[in-house]
Amino acid sequence: MEDNGKSETLRKGVRGIMSERKAAAYAVALHDCETGFRLAINSERPFHAASTIKVAILLAVCKAIDEGTFVPTTRCMSGTGS
Numbered sequence: 001m002e003d004n005g006k007s008e009t010l011r012k013g014v015r016g017i018m019s020e021r022k023a024a025a026y027a028v029a030l031h032d033c034e035t036g037f038r039l040a041i042n043s044e045r046p047f048h049a050a051s052t053i054k055v056a057i058l059l060a061v062c063k064a065i066d067e068g069t070f071v072p073t074t075r076c077m078s079g080t081g082s
Helices: 006-020 052-067
Strands: 028-031 038-041
Antiparallel strands (some): 028 038
16 A cells, blocks of 8 residues: 555644644554555553443444434433432
């Protein structure tokens, strides 16, 4: 796969965004399945995986909406309170 400077352009863009946001820690991983293009920034840095479950939940909700088994305005959670 030919890079044509994409990696460095994306790296500069990500660094700029993270610098503006004053991010203490960040990592980015990208893989374009169609072209094979890959980019990894700070890929060796360990992160707690707690937020990754949000992606799986979002995909499941979107699939259910597409299949018509979930209506976006449906209330998903209810509690009795304490």
